[in-house]
Amino acid sequence: MTWAVMAFGLCWYTIINQMDTKEIIRIEQLTKRFRDGEGEFTALHKIGLSFGRGEFAGLLGPSGSGKTTLLNIVGSLDKPTEGRVTVLGKDIARLTHKESAMLRNRHIGFIFQVYNLLPVYTVFENVEFALLLQNFSAGERRKKVMEALEWVGLAHMPNKRPDKLSGGEGQRVAIARAMVKRPEILIADEPTANLDARNAHAIVRMMKQLNKELETTFLFSTHDEKVMGYLERIIRLEDGKMVSDEWVNVKTKKT
Amino acid sequence: MIRFLLKGILRDKSRSLLPVLVVAIGVALTVVLSGYIKGAMGGIINQNARFQTGHLKVVTKAYAQNSSQMPVDLALLGADDLLKKLRKDFPQVKWVDRTVFAGLLDVPDSSGTTKGQGPASGIALEMLNRKSGELKRMNIESSLVRGTVPQKLGEALLSDDFANKLKLNIGDSVTYVGSTMNGSMTMKTFRMAGTVRFGNALLDKGAFLIDIADAQEMLDMENGTGEILGFLKEGVYAEEKALRIQSIFNENTDPHDEFAPTMQVLRDQNNLGDYLDTVNAYSAFFIGIFILAMSVVLWNTGLLGGLRRFQEFGIRLALGESKGRIYRSQLVEAFLIGMLGSFAGTCIGIAVTFWLQIHGFDISEYYSNSSMLMPSVIRSEFSANLLYIGFIPGLCATVFGRMLSGLGIYKRQTARLFKELEV
Ligand SMILES: Nc1ncnc2c1ncn2[C@@H]1O[C@H](COP(=O)(O)OP(=O)(O)O)[C@@H](O)[C@H]1O
Ligand SMILES: [Mg+2]
Numbered sequence: 001m002t003w004a005v006m007a008f009g010l011c012w013y014t015i016i017n018q019m020d021t022k023e024i025i026r027i028e029q030l031t032k033r034f035r036d037g038e039g040e041f042t043a044l045h046k047i048g049l050s051f052g053r054g055e056f057a058g059l060l061g062p063s064g065s066g067k068t069t070l071l072n073i074v075g076s077l078d079k080p081t082e083g084r085v086t087v088l089g090k091d092i093a094r095l096t097h098k099e100s101a102m103l104r105n106r107h108i109g110f111i112f113q114v115y116n117l118l119p120v121y122t123v124f125e126n127v128e129f130a131l132l133l134q135n136f137s138a139g140e141r142r143k144k145v146m147e148a149l150e151w152v153g154l155a156h157m158p159n160k161r162p163d164k165l166s167g168g169e170g171q172r173v174a175i176a177r178a179m180v181k182r183p184e185i186l187i188a189d190e191p192t193a194n195l196d197a198r199n200a201h202a203i204v205r206m207m208k209q210l211n212k213e214l215e216t217t218f219l220f221s222t223h224d225e226k227v228m229g230y231l232e233r234i235i236r237l238e239d240g241k242m243v244s245d246e247w248v249n250v251k252t253k254k255t
Numbered sequence: 256m257i258r259f260l261l262k263g264i265l266r267d268k269s270r271s272l273l274p275v276l277v278v279a280i281g282v283a284l285t286v287v288l289s290g291y292i293k294g295a296m297g298g299i300i301n302q303n304a305r306f307q308t309g310h311l312k313v314v315t316k317a318y319a320q321n322s323s324q325m326p327v328d329l330a331l332l333g334a335d336d337l338l339k340k341l342r343k344d345f346p347q348v349k350w351v352d353r354t355v356f357a358g359l360l361d362v363p364d365s366s367g368t369t370k371g372q373g374p375a376s377g378i379a380l381e382m383l384n385r386k387s388g389e390l391k392r393m394n395i396e397s398s399l400v401r402g403t404v405p406q407k408l409g410e411a412l413l414s415d416d417f418a419n420k421l422k423l424n425i426g427d428s429v430t431y432v433g434s435t436m437n438g439s440m441t442m443k444t445f446r447m448a449g450t451v452r453f454g455n456a457l458l459d460k461g462a463f464l465i466d467i468a469d470a471q472e473m474l475d476m477e478n479g480t481g482e483i484l485g486f487l488k489e490g491v492y493a494e495e496k497a498l499r500i501q502s503i504f505n506e507n508t509d510p511h512d513e514f515a516p517t518m519q520v521l522r523d524q525n526n527l528g529d530y531l532d533t534v535n536a537y538s539a540f541f542i543g544i545f546i547l548a549m550s551v552v553l554w555n556t557g558l559l560g561g562l563r564r565f566q567e568f569g570i571r572l573a574l575g576e577s578k579g580r581i582y583r584s585q586l587v588e589a590f591l592i593g594m595l596g597s598f599a600g601t602c603i604g605i606a607v608t609f610w611l612q613i614h615g616f617d618i619s620e621y622y623s624n625s626s627m628l629m630p631s632v633i634r635s636e637f638s639a640n641l642l643y644i645g646f647i648p649g650l651c652a653t654v655f656g657r658m659l660s661g662l663g664i665y666k667r668q669t670a671r672l673f674k675e676l677e678v
Contacts, residue, residue: 077573098577105575116570120266125259130574132256177574 024184024217025051025074029083032069032240043069045240046083051219053184056211058220058227061237067221068189070237074219075108075187076100088184105133109178109216111188117162117173123149124158127177134181148180149173152206168199172206179210185217186210192224200226260588271592277552278596278653279603282645285545286604287635289644291611292538294636296531300492300521305392306378306458307355308524309484310492311348311500313341315514318481322524325355325376327436327474327481331516334480345500347488351387352467354379354481356474358433360413360463362421371421375431375463379470379481383408392486395451395464401425402449408469411445414462418450425449431463435475443473454632483516492521545648551656568664582661589657590650597649604645611635 032044044066051057059067072078073085076092077100085092088107095103104110109130117126127145136144149155152172162170171191178186188207192200204227211218220227228234236244264271304310314322318329331337334352341350356377364370381387382395382405390396395404400415402425413423423429430444445465452459471477485500487493497520504518522528568581615634 075573097579101572101575101577101580103575104573108575110573112573116566118263118567118570120263120270121259125262129259129571132259133575 022053023050024053024088025049025219026086027070027074027083028085030070030073030080030085031082032066032073032078033081043240044073047242049235049242049245051217053217054211054215055233056208056218056231057233057235058222058231059235059237060221060223060228062223065237066240067237069240071187071189071219071221074185075110076103105130106181107184109181109183109186111171111174111178111186111191113190113193117165117170117177119162122159122161123154123165123173126162126173127180130177130180144180145176148176151179151210152176166199167195168202171195171199171203175203175206175210179214179216182214183216185219188218188220190222190224191220192222192227197226200224204230256584257587260584261591264588264591270588271595274592274653275596275599278593278649279600281545281548281552281652282597282600282649283604283607284600285648286601286641286645287607287611288541289538290604290608290635290637290641291633292534293638294612295633296534297636298633299530300527302455303525303527304486304492304521305394306453306455308519308521308527309482310487310497310521311485312519312524313337313483313485313504313516314481314519316517317513319517319519325357325481327354327356327434327476328438329514330354330436330476330479330481331483332476332479332514334478334483337516338483341483341485341504344504345485347496348485348500349388349488350483350485351381351389352379352480352482353381353484354467354470354474354476356433356470356481358431358463360417360421361430361432362423363428363430373417373421373461375417375461376458377431377433377463377465377470379465379467382464382466383468393464394453398451398453400450400452402447405448405466408466409445410448410465412449412451412462412464413447414459415450415452416459417461417463418447423447423450431473433474435473436479437475439475441473441475443469445469494520494522497521545652552652565663578664582664585657585661585664586654589654593650593653594646596653597646600649601642601645605637605641608635608637608641612637 027047027049030044030047031042033040033042035041047070059070061067069078073080073092074087076087076095079093087103090099090103092100117123118129121129124145127148128141131141131144146155146158149158152175154169154172154176157169162173165173171194174191186207191207192203195203207218208230210216220231222228231248233245233247235242313331315329315331318326318331321329338350338352341348354377356379358375358377360373360375361369362371380389380393382389390404395412401418402412405412411429413421413429421429425447427447428444429447430442432440432442435441451462451464453462465473467480471479487496501518501520508517509515522531571581572578612635615632617632
């Protein structure tokens with residue numbers, strides 16, 4: 001009897017626990033093929049994954065292993081060929097152009113390898129751009145943008161132009177732009193690939209802090225050793241296939 | 256958002272300056288050419304009307320068929336009655352007599368032998384009757400180079416070039432030698448009262464101007480005239496009005512009488528009809544070609560900047576802008592650039608038009624042998640439609656070009672746009 005109660009309790013605990021960490025990305029049997037001349041090329045093969053709120057996870061693998069392809073599909077920039085990808089309860093394959101634009105606009109932030117700022121706009125305007133698509137007043141926008149610039153330590157140079165920024169500063173503006181709308185998910189495709197060691201560490205540390213403070217789920221792709229040290233979960237890809245999925249560094253966090 | 260786009264356009268020179276410049280140049284060209292074509296057309300029509308064709312012209316049927324030979328033997332008789340009738344039936348038109356004739360001018364020396372000779376193209380007009388308005392219509396007073404306008408019968412005006420060739424001074428005698436209406440030879444000596452230069456190659460070669468009364472006597476055509484010219488009182492050629500008057504008049508003439516008067520409109524004469532049609536066709540063709548060329552140019556400008564723009568579109572898509580919105584923003588941008596360029600181009604074009612209205616191009620060299628009366632200086636003519644004519648191609652081409660190049664946003668897969676974000 002006691003065993004039964006205990007078993008039931010354990011089950012209950014697990015369910016509660018899972019609801020608490022609430023799954024926000026679910027990838028099932030995902031296959032992506034690209035047309036490649038006459039034939040087809042399989043970039044992703046039967047991937048199954050799930051991510052919960054507040055995770056700080058990274059995709060690792062050599063160049064061409066399918067990291068970008070996977071992130072693009074999760075970010076609703078591309079569609080699966082087979083399988084199902086659900087992001088925040090929405091089936092990516094079924095979204096219209098408009099719906100996927102809406103999903104990106106409200107819930108997903110992007111950071112790319114080259115910190116792609118719009119060159120003609122100032123730091124402030126680059127960050128503000130993300131908010132223009134939503135109905136904030138000018139005053140609200142200003143407050144949010146300055147707050148985001150403070151997160152990344154750039155509140156003192158809102159009027160600088162991108163070409164006057166160092167690589168590290170540029171990438172920090174990109175983070176501010178991605179984070180200013182407080183998305184549930186942040187996708188960062190090799191964010192440190194173009195940075196020196198000092199800047200790379202600073203950037204990842206900054207992201208980790210935002211991850212803790214705002215409970216944003218971070219999804220990286222990288223082959224940068226420096227980033228790996230901060231990840232809590234590492235998923236390895238090779239030739240479009242998932243070869244491992246392990247939790248790391250979590251013990252150090254708990255102690 | 257529009258404010259945001261405007262900022263982008265203004266700051267990015269390759270996005271603003273270059274296309275605006277291209278549009279402005281194209282629009283300026285359109286405006287200048289339209290103004291010039293209109294000026295040239297108006298100038299030529301005006302010149303022809305004043306000096307040769309009138310807006311309307313009454314001659315005998317036989318004369319109409321041989322008008323290029325200036326056939327005084329086919330002149331209208333009973334001109335007074337005909338004039339009276341015309342003035343009564345068509346009071347909206349100013350009617351005047353004119354006779355054109357050809358002959359020889361002979362300059363005798365004191366002993367009566369020939370000092371110089373040359374072929375003359377004579378125009379006899381109501382020069383002494385100041386109410387006829389002919390002096391003003393033919394621009395005679397302002398064209399005077401030497402001497403004065405004739406004050407009495409027996410005086411003549413010569414084109415200045417002609418007078419110089421004959422070494423004539425004011426007050427010298429010059430004898431006209433030609434044939435009368437009936438084909439017999441006639442001579443009459445005139446006193447040269449003055450010389451004129453019309454600024455028209457054809458007329459300036461050998462013009463010889465006398466009063467119509469002198470011509471009637473000299474050519475033995477009492478109460479006759481080669482032609483009766485009609486000028487619409489508004490001063491400009493209004494084709495529909497002219498055609499209406501012509502059809503009323505011609506209905507009442509005897510179709511079988513070779514010497515019955517018949518009325519022509521400006522378009523019927525000197526190939527001006529063909530000319531008008533050609534010019535209209537050319538200007539329409541030109542505008543059409545221009546729109547096409549501009550579209551291609553702007554399309555290419557769009558595509559050249561494409562890679563750069565696609566990267567920007569990629570970022571904007573990632574930030575959650577929809578493709579439709581980006582496409583529309585491109586059209587708004589094109590519209591702004593088109594407006595800006597058209598505005599600048601129109602200003603430039605109108606400035607040049609005003610300049611050409613004052614200075615003009617001297618084309619007398621190219622047309623010295625033309626049978627059509629051409630003003631030797633062609634000037635532009637400003638008109639209100641130049642204010643908007645450039646906006647049509649300027650805006651159409653820019654927006655249309657961008658519509659085409661912008662389709663790439665839809666054609667490319669979203670993910671492809673991001674490939675360009677990778678190094
Ligand atoms: N749009 C596409 N069309 C064709 N092949 C593609 C496309 N996108 C990616 N690929 C191919 O898919 C494979 C995985 O690419 P990618 O996801 O970019 O790898 P990674 O980001 O890990 O370097 C590569 O071989 C690449 O050439
Ligand atoms: Mg990649």
